[in-house]
Amino acid sequence: MTKRSAPRRHLPTSPFKAPVAPLAKQFTLGDRVSHDQYGLGRIIGVEEGIAMLVDFGSRQARIPSPYTAMDKL
Template sequence: MTKPAAPKRHLPTSPFKAPATPAPKHFAVGDQVTHDIYGLGRVIGVDDGVAALVDFGSAQVRIPSPYAKMTKL
């Protein structure tokens, strides 16, 4: 079993810019979203910063933060 690689840290003396961290996504009840696996849905519940409950028509799915595969429309 191998350990996952640790993220590389930015050295303050580096001539290159520090990698930008993406802004966290925020969803509200009623937002229409699309998910790479489940398709089109509507947010029906939100646990701030933890997860979002989304109704995709055929199923209700709890999507955990950071919502990598979900986009607000």
């Protein structure tokens, strides 16, 4: 198994669509959220575009962007 240092570039003549990066979900301070691994929580800290600090009751976690495992309630 080899790791690539850079993603493959998309050729303009390719018949396949170019890969699209997932859009980061938008959350604000105080939002209630559900996380696939940690469960229900509340946003207690915001690092704009980088990460969210979430209080899940029994623990606090820093969830990095694009927040694919987290949904707003």
